[in-house]
Amino acid sequence: MTESLADFNAFRSRMNDLILDSGNLTMSRFFNLDHRAYEPGALGTKTKEMLGLVSSLVLRCDDCVTYHVIRCHEEGVTREEFLEVFAVGLVVGGSIVIPHLRRAMARLEEVAAQ
Amino acid sequence: MTESLADFNAFRSRMNDLILDSGNLTMSRFFNLDHRAYEPGALGTKTKEMLGLVSSLVLRCDDCVTYHVIRCHEEGVTREEFLEVFAVGLVVGGSIVIPHLRRAMARLEEVAAQ
Amino acid sequence: MTESLADFNAFRSRMNDLILDSGNLTMSRFFNLDHRAYEPGALGTKTKEMLGLVSSLVLRCDDCVTYHVIRCHEEGVTREEFLEVFAVGLVVGGSIVIPHLRRAMARLEEVAAQ
Amino acid sequence: MTESLADFNAFRSRMNDLILDSGNLTMSRFFNLDHRAYEPGALGTKTKEMLGLVSSLVLRCDDCVTYHVIRCHEEGVTREEFLEVFAVGLVVGGSIVIPHLRRAMARLEEVAAQ
Amino acid sequence: MTESLADFNAFRSRMNDLILDSGNLTMSRFFNLDHRAYEPGALGTKTKEMLGLVSSLVLRCDDCVTYHVIRCHEEGVTREEFLEVFAVGLVVGGSIVIPHLRRAMARLEEVAAQ
Amino acid sequence: MTESLADFNAFRSRMNDLILDSGNLTMSRFFNLDHRAYEPGALGTKTKEMLGLVSSLVLRCDDCVTYHVIRCHEEGVTREEFLEVFAVGLVVGGSIVIPHLRRAMARLEEVAAQ
Numbered sequence: 001m002t003e004s005l006a007d008f009n010a011f012r013s014r015m016n017d018l019i020l021d022s023g024n025l026t027m028s029r030f031f032n033l034d035h036r037a038y039e040p041g042a043l044g045t046k047t048k049e050m051l052g053l054v055s056s057l058v059l060r061c062d063d064c065v066t067y068h069v070i071r072c073h074e075e076g077v078t079r080e081e082f083l084e085v086f087a088v089g090l091v092v093g094g095s096i097v098i099p100h101l102r103r104a105m106a107r108l109e110e111v112a113a114q
Numbered sequence: 115m116t117e118s119l120a121d122f123n124a125f126r127s128r129m130n131d132l133i134l135d136s137g138n139l140t141m142s143r144f145f146n147l148d149h150r151a152y153e154p155g156a157l158g159t160k161t162k163e164m165l166g167l168v169s170s171l172v173l174r175c176d177d178c179v180t181y182h183v184i185r186c187h188e189e190g191v192t193r194e195e196f197l198e199v200f201a202v203g204l205v206v207g208g209s210i211v212i213p214h215l216r217r218a219m220a221r222l223e224e225v226a227a228q
Numbered sequence: 229m230t231e232s233l234a235d236f237n238a239f240r241s242r243m244n245d246l247i248l249d250s251g252n253l254t255m256s257r258f259f260n261l262d263h264r265a266y267e268p269g270a271l272g273t274k275t276k277e278m279l280g281l282v283s284s285l286v287l288r289c290d291d292c293v294t295y296h297v298i299r300c301h302e303e304g305v306t307r308e309e310f311l312e313v314f315a316v317g318l319v320v321g322g323s324i325v326i327p328h329l330r331r332a333m334a335r336l337e338e339v340a341a342q
Numbered sequence: 343m344t345e346s347l348a349d350f351n352a353f354r355s356r357m358n359d360l361i362l363d364s365g366n367l368t369m370s371r372f373f374n375l376d377h378r379a380y381e382p383g384a385l386g387t388k389t390k391e392m393l394g395l396v397s398s399l400v401l402r403c404d405d406c407v408t409y410h411v412i413r414c415h416e417e418g419v420t421r422e423e424f425l426e427v428f429a430v431g432l433v434v435g436g437s438i439v440i441p442h443l444r445r446a447m448a449r450l451e452e453v454a455a456q
Numbered sequence: 457m458t459e460s461l462a463d464f465n466a467f468r469s470r471m472n473d474l475i476l477d478s479g480n481l482t483m484s485r486f487f488n489l490d491h492r493a494y495e496p497g498a499l500g501t502k503t504k505e506m507l508g509l510v511s512s513l514v515l516r517c518d519d520c521v522t523y524h525v526i527r528c529h530e531e532g533v534t535r536e537e538f539l540e541v542f543a544v545g546l547v548v549g550g551s552i553v554i555p556h557l558r559r560a561m562a563r564l565e566e567v568a569a570q
Numbered sequence: 571m572t573e574s575l576a577d578f579n580a581f582r583s584r585m586n587d588l589i590l591d592s593g594n595l596t597m598s599r600f601f602n603l604d605h606r607a608y609e610p611g612a613l614g615t616k617t618k619e620m621l622g623l624v625s626s627l628v629l630r631c632d633d634c635v636t637y638h639v640i641r642c643h644e645e646g647v648t649r650e651e652f653l654e655v656f657a658v659g660l661v662v663g664g665s666i667v668i669p670h671l672r673r674a675m676a677r678l679e680e681v682a683a684q
Contacts, residue, residue, distance in 0.1 A: 015672035018679070026265045026657035027671075033261060034665045037205040037254045042194035047161060048202055051168045055206045056666065058169045058438070060517070061630070063669035080156035087482035088162055091151040092169045094436025095490045096400070096512065099519035101483075102471035109474070129444035132451070140429035140493045141443075147489060148437045151482045170438065172666070174289070175402070177441035201254035208664025209262045210284065210628070213291035215255075216243035223246070265661040270650035275617060276658055279624045283662045286552070286625045288403070308612035315368035316618055319607040320625045322550025323376045324398065324514070327405035329369075330357035337360070368607045375603060379547040379596045384536035389503060390544055393510045397548045400511045422498035430504055433493040434511045516631070543596035551604045552626065555633035557597075558585035565588070 005110055008066055038071075046075040050085050057089035057097060057104060065104045073111045082108055119224055122180055152185075160189040164199050171203035171214060179218045187225045196222055233338055236294055266299075274303040278313050285317035288328045297335045310336055347452055350408055380413075388417040392427050399431035399442060407446045415453045424450055461566055464522055494527075502531040506541050513545035516556050525563045538564055575680055578636055608641075616645040620655050627659035630670045639677045652678055 020028050038048045049072045056064035072082065086104060090097050134142050152162045163186045170178035186196065200218060204211050248256050266276045277300045284292035300310065314332060318325050362370050380390045391414045398406035414424065428446060432439050476484050494504045505528045512520035528538065542560060546553050590598050608618045619642045626634035642652065656674060660667050 012672065015675055018675050019671065022653055022675075024653040024657050026261065027653070027660055029257075029261050029264075030657075030660055030665075031668075033254065033257050034205055034668070036257075037202055041198050042192060043164075043198045047164070048198065050157075050161070050165065051199060051202045052206060054165045055168050055172045055203065058436075059172055059206070059666050061666050061669060064666055078156060083478055083480040083483070084155050084157045084162070085165060087480050087486075088151055088165045089169065090436075090483055090486050091148055092166060092173070092437050094400075094432070094439065095434050095486075096515050096517050096520055097436065098487075098490070099517060101475065102468065105471055105474050105478075125448075126444065129447055132447050133443065136425055136447075138425040138429050140489065141425070141432055143485075143489050143492075144429075144432050144437075145440075147482065147485050148440070172664075173438045175438050175441060178438055197250055197252040197255070201252050201258075204255055204258050204664070206665050208628075208660070208667065209258075209662050210287045210289050210292055211664065212259075212262070213289060215247065216240065219243055219246050219250075220239075262661055265658055269654050270648060271620075271654045275620070276654070278613075278617070279620065279655060279658045280662060282621045283624050283628045283659065286550075287628055287662070306612060311364050311366040311369070312611050312613045312618070313621060315366050315372075316607055316621045317625065318369055318372050318550075319604055320551050320622060320629070322514075322546070322553065323372075323548050324401045324403050324406055325550065326373075326376070327403060329361065330354065333357055333360050333364075334353075368603065371599075371603050371606075375596065375599050376547055378599075379544055383540050384534060385506075385540045389506070390540070392499075392503070392507065393541060393544045394548060396507045397510050397514045397545065400515055401548070420498060426497050426499045426504065427507060430493055430507045431511065433490055434508060434515070539592055539594040539597070543594050543600075546597055546600050551600075552629045552631050552634055554601075554604070555631060557589065558582065561585055561588050561592075 005066070005070075005107075005114075008063070012063075012067075046072070046077060049075050050077060050081070054085050054089045054092075057086065057100060058093035060093070060097060060100050062100055062103050065100060066107050069104060069107045069111055073108075079108070079112065119180070119184075119221075119228075122177070126177075126181075160186070160191060163189050164191060164195070168199050168203045168206075171200065171211060171218060172207035174207070174211060174214045176214055176217050179214060180221050183218060183221045183225055187222075193222070193226065233294070233298075233335075233342075236291070240291075240295075274300070274305060277303050278305060278309070282313050282317045282320075285314065285325060285328060285332060286321035288321070288325060290328055290331050293328060293332045294335050297332060297339055301336075301339045307336070307340065347408070347412075347449075347456075350405070354405070354409075388414070388419060391417050392419060392423070396427050396431045396434075399428065399439060399446060400435040402435070402439060402442045404442055404445050407442060408449050411446060411449045411453055415450075421450070421454065461522070461526075461563075461570075464519070468519075468523075502528070502533060505531050506533060506537070510541050510545045510548075513542065513553060513556060513560060514549035516549070516553060518556055518559050521556060521560045522563050525560060525567055529564075529567045535564070535568065575636070575640075575677075575684075578633070582633075582637075616642070616647060619645050620647060620651070624655050624659045624662075627656065627667060627670060627674060628663040630663070630667060632670055632673050635670060635674045636677050639674060639681055643678075643681045649678070649682065 038045055049068055053068035053072055056068050086101055152159055163182055167182035167186055170182050200215055266273055277296055281296035281300055284296050314329055318329055380387055391410055395410035395414055398410050428443055494501055505524055509524035509528055512524050542557055608615055619638055623638035623642055626638050656671055
C-alpha cells in the first residue's frame with residue numbers, strides 16, 4: 001500500500017487521457033458507457049456506486065475498489081454503510097477477498113481523513 | 115434454461131439440509147453467517163440483496179443470480195431497478211456476463227409472472 | 229451437452245430481444261458496442277473472432293465459446309486453426325479449462341457437420 | 343443435476359479421445375502432464391487429489407469437482423475428510439461457491455452409494 | 457516483490473485489527489470462522505494449510521499465498537512438498553498462474569532463509 | 571507502475587531459473603509446453619501472441635500482459651493492432667479490466683519508446 005491517492009489519481013488520469021486520445025472508438029465509447037452506467041435513474045447514484053464497490057471487491061480489483069471508495073464517499077456513503085458493503089463482499093467472495101478488504105479499509109481511512 | 119424455479123428450490127433445499135445435517139461446523143456456521151449478512155443494519159435488506167445480485171452477476175453464478183432475483187423481488191425491487199442492477203453488472207463484468215444476463219432476465223420474467 | 233445449436237440460438241435470440249426492448253439504454257448501448265468491437269479495422273474480423281474465442285475459453289463461458297465457434301466458422305477459421313486457438317486457451321487457463329474444451333470440441337463437430 | 347455419473351463419464355471419455363486424436367501436440371502433451379501431476383512423489387496421490395478437489399471447488403468448475411470426487415473416493419478419502427476439504431473451499435471461495443458445493447455433495451452421495 | 461515479510465505482516469496485522477475493531481459483526485465472525493477452518497479434524501492442519509495454499513495459488517492472490525507459505529512452513533511442509541503443491545496449482549490454473557508462482561518461490565526462499 | 575521493464579525481466583528470469591532448477595518435472599515440463607504453444611503452426615506466432623495478450627488482459631494478469639506486449643511488439647504487432655486487441659479485451663472483460671488496460675498502455679508506450 002505504497003501508492004498515495006494523489007499518485008493513483010495522477011496515473012489514472014494520465015492513462016485515461018492516453019486511451020481516450022488513442023483514436024480507438026470502441027475504447028472511448030466504452031469509457032463513456034461506463035461513466036453513464038452510474039447516472040441516477042430508478043436507482044440513485046449512491047446505490048449504483050455501492051453496486052460498483054461490491055462488484056470491485058468480489059472481483060478483487062484494488063484500483064476499482066479505490067475508485068469506488070472515493071466515489072461512494074463523495075455520494076455520502078457513511079462509515080457504517082461502507083462496512084456493510086464490505087461485509088457482503090467478504091461473505092460472497094470468501095477469505096480470498098481479505099487482502100483486498102484490508103486495502104479497502106486503508107483507502108477508507110485515507111478518504112475519511114481528507 | 116430447462117430447470118424450473120420449483121426444481122431449483124427443491125434441489126437447493128434438499129442439498130442445504132444435507133450440508134447442514136452433515137455435522138461439519140465450519141459449513142453450518144458459514145451458512146448462518148451468509149444468512150445474517152443480508153439482515154438490515156445501516157443498509158436495508160433490499161439494498162443488500164441488490165449488492166448480492168450484482169456480485170452474483172459479475173461472478174457469473176446462475177444459481178446465485180436466481181436466488182437473489184427471488185429475494186430482491188420479495189424485497190420490492192421494481193423491474194426498472196432490476197434492469198439498472200443488471201446494467202451495472204454488465205458494464206463492470208463485460209460481454210462475458212451476457213449469457214448470465216439472459217438467464218437472469220428469464221428468471222425475472224418467471225418471478226414477475228408468479 | 230443436451231442443448232442443440234438450434235435451441236441455443238432460439239433462447240439467445242429471444243432473450244436478446246427482451247433485453248434490447250427493455251428500455252434500458254446502458255444495456256442496449258453495450259450490446260451495440262459489443263457488436264462493433266468485432267468489425268474489421270487494423271485487424272480483420274476473423275482474427276478478432278479468434279480473440280473473442282480464446283477469451284471466452286479462458287474465462288470458461290460455454291455459451292460465449294459456442295457463439296464464437298459459430299462466428300469463427302463463418303469467418304473461415306479452419307479446423308487446424310481452431311485447435312491451435314483451443315491449445316493456447318488450454319495452456320493459459322490450465323486444466324480447469326478442460327471441461328469447457330470438451331464442450332467446445334463438441335460444438336466444433338456440430339458446426340462442421342452442418 | 344440431471345446428468346448421471348455414467349453420462350458424465352461417457353461424454354468425458356468420448357471428447358477426450360477426440361481431443362487426443364486431433365493431432366494437436368500441445369493439447370495431448372497437456373493432458374499427459376495433467377495426468378502425471380497427481381502421481382505420488384513427496385506427497386501421495388490422495389493428498390494431491392484433495393488439492394485438485396479444493397482447487398476445482400474454489401474455481402467453481404462442476405465437472406472438475408465431479409472428477410476429483412470420483413478420484414478422491416478411489417484414493418480412500420473418507421466422508422469426514424471430504425467435508426473438511428469442502429469446508430476449506432467454502433471459506434476460501436465464499437458463498438458464491440455454495441451452488442457448486444450442493445452439486446459436490448450430490449456427487450459425493452452418488453459415489454458413496456455405488 | 458519489494459515488500460518484505462516484516463512489512464507484509466505489519467500491514468496485515470494493523471488492518472486486521474482495524475477490521476476486527478470496526479464493530480461489524482459479520483466481518484469479525486468471518487475472520488473467526490476463517491481461523492477455525494484450518495484447525496485439525498479428520499484432516500490435520502498441515503494438510504488443510506496445503507489446501508489453503510493451492511486454493512490461493514489458483515485464485516492468484518499473492519498475499520494469500522504469502523500467508524499460507526508462512527503457515528505451511530510452520531506446519532513442517534518440506535521444500536519438495538511445497539514444489540508439488542505449486543505444481544498442482546500450476547497445472548490446474550495454467551500459465552496465468554506463473555507470475556504468482558514466481559512470487560511464491562521468492563516467498564518460499566525468504567521463509568526458508570529465516 | 572513503479573517497476574521498470576528491466577526490473578520485470580530480471581526478476582522473471584531469476585525466478586524462472588529457480589523454478590526450472592528446482593527438480594520438479596511437472597513445472598519444468600509445463601514451462602516447456604507453455605513456450606511451444608506459441609510456435610508457428612496453422613496460425614503464426616504473431617496471431618498466437620495476440621491470443622496470449624487478450625487472454626492475459628481478460629484474466630487481468632499485469633505481468634502476463636507485460637510479457638505478451640513485449641512479445642507482440644517483437645512479432646511486429648502495430649500500435650493500431652495493439653489498440654484493437656485491447657478493445658476486444660475491454661469489451662469482453664468489462665470495466666474491471668480498465669486498471670489493467672491503463673498499465674498495458676503504459677507498457678506499450680515503454681516498449682515503443684525503446
